[in-house]
Amino acid sequence: MPEDDDEQVARGPRALWSGTISFGLVSIPVELYPATRTERFSLRTLSPEGQPLRREFYCPAHGEAGEAVPGEHIVRGFKIEEGRYVIVTDDELEGLAPDKSRDIDLRRFVPRHEIPMASFERAHFMTPSADSNKAYRLLAKTLEDTQRVGIATFVMRGKEYLVAIIAEGGLLRAETLRFMDEVRTPRDIGLPEPVQPSAERVRALRRVCQTLRKDDIDPSELEDAGLQRARALVEEKRRREEDVIRPAAQDVNEGEGGAEIIDLFEVLKRSLQSAQDAAAGKEQPVAEDKPTGDDQPRAEKKFSAPKKGPHKAQPRKPSAATNGVGASSSESHVDDPATWTKKALYDLAQELNIAGRSQMSKPELVKAIRRTQSRGQAAQERKVG
């Protein structure tokens, strides 16, 4: 029930992918965000004195008290038989990985209800960029009107996914699908052939169903009772000051405390809103943005944004980030990220695609941004065409 929290995985909302939906010759730049978040009750493993412990690897051939094996001495093996492994290196994996592509090419539109429920793996929301607002809305409206979903494959984080692009309520969702050989059919499982139930039995079950029938479900019926019990127990013990320990030394991974974790919902809302704000007032039907000189004014606008607070111009622009690095040296009023608000820093970190940003404190964000900017390679990945 309680889960392990010993591995300090950076969690938090960030665009999982940014790229382009191609629809005929129309290209729609979008960002992909998860549509779900995990609420976990996680526990750390502590020493008897209350010190958070670290997980490490050791080689049983050298005994249980042998040295820890550092990362550079760990290799990845695929077991072919007992005691025999094929070693696969990082380079080999990388060579096998699909080429990075920034494209979801919609070549097939299928009736919405033809995709079996068992195929759906994970839902994501897609948000438009300012320039793609109109094309995004057009695709969403068309899919809703035709009751069809777009099917494509695309590459995210070194893995190829089958994806269904579904429109609902004016928003586009990208739902990854399981490949056909990952989904079992009743026949694969060996379920017995259906028998014709007696009409009387069917009627009886329909009557029982009627008694439990409601048009909607109350969110309280979907609450995680186990999570709530666990949280209540922790609160109760805290109040009674029972089994509460304060470790002598802070864990390095624990951060400096109070690191703000920005909620996924807020990030999505902002992302949708900013595309809209930027699109308002200007008709920008160009399907694909090219890194041209025209982008310069917008890059400047973006970089003065931290001073203006939440009304950021727009949070993505393949060329803007590179231009921005140059721009920041010519614009004295924004050259020092250390003077920015945490939110502005977070937004920029997101733009620069800095991993683990949601877990970073303000000084950490500043450091990571400076590092990335000096490398000047932030936009490299995001360039399209």
Added chain:
Amino acid sequence: MPARAMYKAELSLGDVVIPVKLYSAVEDRGVHFRLLHQEDGVPLQQRMTDPQSGEVVALDRALRGYATESGEYVVLTSQDQERLQPKPTRTMEVVRIIPAERLGHQWYVRPYYLGPDGNPDDYFALVEALASEGGNPEQSVEAIVRWVMRKKEYIGALRAHRGYLLLLTLRHTGEVIEAKQLPVPEGRDLDPKEQRMAAQLVEMLAGPFEPDAFKDEYRQRLESFIAEKAAGGAIDVSHVPRREVKAAPSLAEVLEASVKQERSRKVA
């Protein structure tokens, strides 16, 4: 090869009890690796150490603690942890019946099939009752069920699928972001001409869902690479060329060109 049941339950619907078996509807095709020690190829194991003293702490001596925002830990004893576990039960209770399309896809986690355990009559009667509420095939419903499996509480949606009961585990409130909570991108009214062309383009690319047409090519490459390496054969890691994305002047023009392109493709 028939799959093995993961679990047996008593599906309870009002005062009706239907014994069922639960099967995973997902086949794990992932390529799994072990972490090995480079110098001797021995599979590594994990242990917990105190980062301050470097001392290895055996798990039976270790405590489990919940980190509070103030940097303290609230320790949960093994009795506490036991208390938090749900009571073991075989009952899978139907708590609610709702229209089948009420919950968005975001809610669903993982599919399972239920199969009859013993007398199939009630099982297939329930399939029919869920498939068509009041005999109307347009109105299918799903049953929200709760159960405990392997010391964990689950909530799921049970629906009729191709003559059988498909069970989809559900996320909990708070884990799902719904479209209706989010602002909808807005702007000037869409041009009717563009809308017509976009619909035309979708119709030109319309077709049935053919999941067979898509393969996990990365996995296939990885599997054959491993097989070759195991056999000591030559290894060829080749790349797929990147596709160019072209810029285009206006949405209407691009749509028109797209429609034309599809048309010529159809004729050719």
